[in-house]
Amino acid sequence: MAWPSFHSLRTRQRFLRWAFGLIWLIGALALLATQACKKANKPKAPITITIIDQNWPDAVYQRQRNEEFLRFTNETGIGVEVVPSPEGAVEQLEVWRKLLNSHSTVPDVFAMDVIWPAILGDELLDLKTYIPAQEIAEQFPGLISNFTVNGRLVAFPYNLSEGLLFYRTDLLRKYGYCSPPRTWEELEKEAARIQAGERALGHKDFWGFVWQGASSEALTSNALEWQASEGGGTIIEGGAITVNNPRTIWAWKRAASWPGSISPPSVVAYTEWDAFNRWKAGQAVFMRNWSSADVVASAKDSPVRGKFAISALPGGSMGVRGTLGGSGYAVSRYSLHPREAAMLVRFLCGRNEQMRRSQEPAEPPTIPELYTNLSVLAANPYFSTVLEGYQKGIAIRPSTVTGKTYPDVSRAYFEAVHAVLIHKATAEEAAPELERQLTRITGSSLDPIAAKDR
Numbered sequence: 334m335a336w337p338s339f340h341s342l343r344t345r346q347r348f349l350r351w352a353f354g355l356i357w358l359i360g361a362l363a364l365l366a367t368q369a370c371k372k373a374n375k376p377k378a379p380i381t382i383t384i385i386d387q388n389w390p391d392a393v394y395q396r397q398r399n400e401e402f403l404r405f406t407n408e409t410g411i412g413v414e415v416v417p418s419p420e421g422a423v424e425q426l427e428v429w430r431k432l433l434n435s436h437s438t439v440p441d442v443f444a445m446d447v448i449w450p451a452i453l454g455d456e457l458l459d460l461k462t463y464i465p466a467q468e469i470a471e472q473f474p475g476l477i478s479n480f481t482v483n484g485r486l487v488a489f490p491y492n493l494s495e496g497l498l499f500y501r502t503d504l505l506r507k508y509g510y511c512s513p514p515r516t517w518e519e520l521e522k523e524a525a526r527i528q529a530g531e532r533a534l535g536h537k538d539f540w541g542f543v544w545q546g547a548s549s550e551a552l553t554s555n556a557l558e559w560q561a562s563e564g565g566g567t568i569i570e571g572g573a574i575t576v577n578n579p580r581t582i583w584a585w586k587r588a589a590s591w592p593g594s595i596s597p598p599s600v601v602a603y604t605e606w607d608a609f610n611r612w613k614a615g616q617a618v619f620m621r622n623w624s625s626a627d628v629v630a631s632a633k634d635s636p637v638r639g640k641f642a643i644s645a646l647p648g649g650s651m652g653v654r655g656t657l658g659g660s661g662y663a664v665s666r667y668s669l670h671p672r673e674a675a676m677l678v679r680f681l682c683g684r685n686e687q688m689r690r691s692q693e694p695a696e697p698p699t700i701p702e703l704y705t706n707l708s709v710l711a712a713n714p715y716f717s718t719v720l721e722g723y724q725k726g727i728a729i730r731p732s733t734v735t736g737k738t739y740p741d742v743s744r745a746y747f748e749a750v751h752a753v754l755i756h757k758a759t760a761e762e763a764a765p766e767l768e769r770q771l772t773r774i775t776g777s778s779l780d781p782i783a784a785k786d787r
Contacts (some may be wrong), residue, residue: 346505366725371695380409381439382411382412383414384441384444384662384669385415385428385429386444393629397690401680402678409680418440426452430453431497433453433667436667437735438665441674442677443662443663444660445487445488445725447479447480448730449488450481451482452736453663453741458665458666459485462675463672464678473701479733490682491659491660491699492696493624493697493699494623494696495658496558497643498513498514498621498623499612499620499626501619502619505527508530516647517604517649520619520647523618525594528618538665540616541596541622544596544600545604545607545608545622546592550747557656558655559584560585560586562570562646565584566581567730567731569771573738574771576749576768577767581760582761582764583760585753589753592754601754605622623658625696631717644718645721653726657727657730662677662678662682687699687725688703691712695713697720698716701720730743745770749764749766749767
């Protein structure tokens with residue numbers, strides 16, 4: 334029997350993802366309906382706030398989160414119940430949209446990725462009604478701006494994340510390197526040399542560089558860093574679509590040379606955890622990942638604990654660009670307990686809890702003041718690298734400017750880049766076709782000045 338074509342296989346995969354999401358949603362709605370009935374039948378019971386979170390399959394993270402919920406309940410008398418969620422950002426966003434569009438009264442609180450506010454904002458409460466202005470002012474202004482839609486603060490920041498370079502300090506010393514690579518060219522040379530050296534010692538599965546090359550949102554983040562660091566733009570900016578230009582094409586072509594040379598051929602199917610697991614197992618010297626991966630890499634049972642460090646990503650002709658990540662929490666417009674739900678958001682994202690979390694290995698906080706606290710830095714030395722990266726070279730995905738069309742924009746982008754990585758299309762072919770797709774999706778026309786610059 335002949336194998337199905339690439340197109341039919343991709344269509345089948347999308348159908349299976351859609352079917353899984355539908356099955357999950359039906360089950361979730363049934364559970365939520367049961368919970369709602371229980372609440373209706375027990376009007377005198379203490380209030381319980383339901384929250385749906387993004388999955389982070391790590392025992393340390395789950396323990397910390399449960400402890401936070403317990404402290405909130407002890408302080409307020411308000412219970413917290415976690416609603417299960419699917420894995421994968423694409424599937425989560427689809428479920429979030431369906432729940433909100435159905436006007437479900439539960440969950441009350443939704444985890445919110447930095448790229449979701451403009452997509453879901455119409456169905457979320459304005460938190461400025463519930464959170465004091467001085468507490469909002471404590472946060473990174475860029476994050477508050479990112480979570481603000483049409484003047485409404487639809488989510489409050491919980492953690493900050495950005496694309497960074499993880500590297501094995503022991504291997505760099507072994508091969509005579511005093512610092513991590515500063516440019517993509519230096520990374521290629523160092524990765525190739527260390528890879529060859531380790532393989533000569535019998536480590537046949539050792540690679541120089543692992544990253545996220547799967548056809549997913551993770552690839553949008555990686556490719557945006559390559560493109561922006563070379564001055565190719567940030568996909569859509571200032572009304573202009575910035576993908577079909579020589580600098581972007583060059584960045585894509587360079588990345589397409591990595592699989593099978595300094596990166597595993599299978600890297601084109603890697604998401605964050607795939608890359609992390611390979612690097613954590615000692616099978617690579619360099620890894621691109623989110624800053625939050627430091628928490629798991631530093632765990633007591635981690636094989637690379639004490640053998641790695643983090644730096645800004647390598648730079649291109651326009652310097653370093655790490656994609657902005659992170660998350661916050663939002664309150665549904667349809668919550669039956671908006672004040673109590675906002676109390677939970679304020680508690681989780683507030684200074685006291687961020688300070689408490691940061692006293693042990695944690696994800697980066699969203700309050701600039703905490704990056705100068707000595708006890709915080711003692712527990713998380715890498716926070717200084719995160720702050721430096723945030724101040725010098727953040728690349729922001731065009732989710733705010735594209736609004737509800739962002740999922741389609743991102744999909745068109747990562748599918749075009751993936752086609753280049755697997756040599757299904759050349760960068761010179763993929764870039765103009767992507768430009769045409771983005772024009773159709775957004776209805777935008779190229780800014781005359783930006784077009785002239787190309």
